[in-house]
Amino acid sequence: MTLSRRKTLGILGGGTVVAATLGWTAFATTRTPTVALAPWDKAGSYDDMRLRALSYALLAPNPHNRQPWEAELIGEATLAIWRDPVRNLPVTDPFARQLTIGMGCFLDLMRMAAAQEGIGIEQTLFPEGETGPVAVCRFVPGDAKPDPLFAHVMARRSHIGLFDPQQVGADAQTVLTPYAQVFANSAEADALRDLASEAWLIEASTADAWQESVDLLRIGKTEINAQPDGIDVGGPQMELLAMAGLFSREAASDPNDPGTISAVEDTRAAIASSPGFVVQTSAGNTRHDQIAAGASWLRLNLAATGAGLAVRPVSQALQEYPEMSEVYAAIHSVYAPDGGTVQMLGLLGYASRTARTPRWPIEARMRNV
Incomplete structure (x- = not known):
C-alpha cells in the first residue's frame, strides 16, 4: 500500500497537526533500519577468507527473504552450509524447492566472492543426503579466476515496483539468454503476463498461502532491525499508519x-507493467537441479543488473499446493512439456533501483562463531 505524504497525514487526522507534533522531516530521516542494512556495508571486511566470501553470499536473492542458510567453520579452510528448516515456507513451498534454489544462489555468490581473491571452492553437495548439510566447501587458494558478473553484486536488487514503459530490446535480451528464456514485446510475453496475474490472484485469495506472507511482515524500523528477514514494510508513511492502528498484520x-x-x-499493476519475462527450466528436479537453477537465477540477476535491467521473481505459478495446480500444469505444458520443471519465472524490464533489503548479520547465521 503506497500513499502520498499528504494522504497519509490526512488519514491520521490532520496533516499539519501530525507533522508539527512528530516533526515530519526529523521523523522521516530516522526511519531507515540501519542495523538491518549494515551487512551490505560489511561485505568483504572479515579476516577469514571463508567469512569474507560468506559476507557477500548472504546478499543473494532468496524466497520471501527468508535467508535460510547457516554456516559452520571446519578446520582452517572448509565450510559446511546448511539450510535452516525453521525458515521453511510449508504452504507455498511444501517441498522446499524454492528455498533450495535460494541456497543455489547463495552458494554461487560465495563461489564468486572467493574467486575475486583467486580462491577456488571444491564443493560437495548433500554429502549426507537430505539430513545433512547442503554443501561442504573446501577453499583452495590460487585455484580460480574472478567472475566478471561479480562487479554487479552490490547493485543487484529484486525489483518490487512498477516497470518503465521502455521495451527490452534484442541486444539486452541476448545478454540474458545464457541463463533463461527471454520473452519481451511478444504474444508469449502477453500469455505469461496473464498467467502470472492469475497465479498471483490465486495466492492472494488462498487464505493459508496469503497468511504465510502476512506472518512474515516486519512492520517499521524496530521490527525490521530486530528480525531482518521476511517482508519488510518500512518507511515513515507506513510507520505512521501502524502507529495509528490503520495498518497491522490483522x-x-x-x-x-x-x-x-x-x-x-499493486502487484497486479507491476505484472501488467512488465514488458518482458524470463523463464528458467531444468530437465530434472533433483536437489542438484534446484541448486543449479539457483546459480543460474543469480547469474541472470547480475547480468540484468549489468545491462541496466530489473528482474522481479513471480513464481506463484510454480508453487506446488492444490489451489495452484491448474496454473502449474498450464505453464509446464508449454515450457516443460517433456517432463522437465519450470524452476523460475520473473518479470523483466527497466525500472528505478529498489532499495537494499534487510539481512541478518553473518554472526547470526553461523553455527560455531
Missing part, C-alpha cells in the same frame, strides 16, 4: 481491508 489478513486490496492491486 488488517493485512483481511481480504476486504482497503490496504490488502491495494497491496493485491
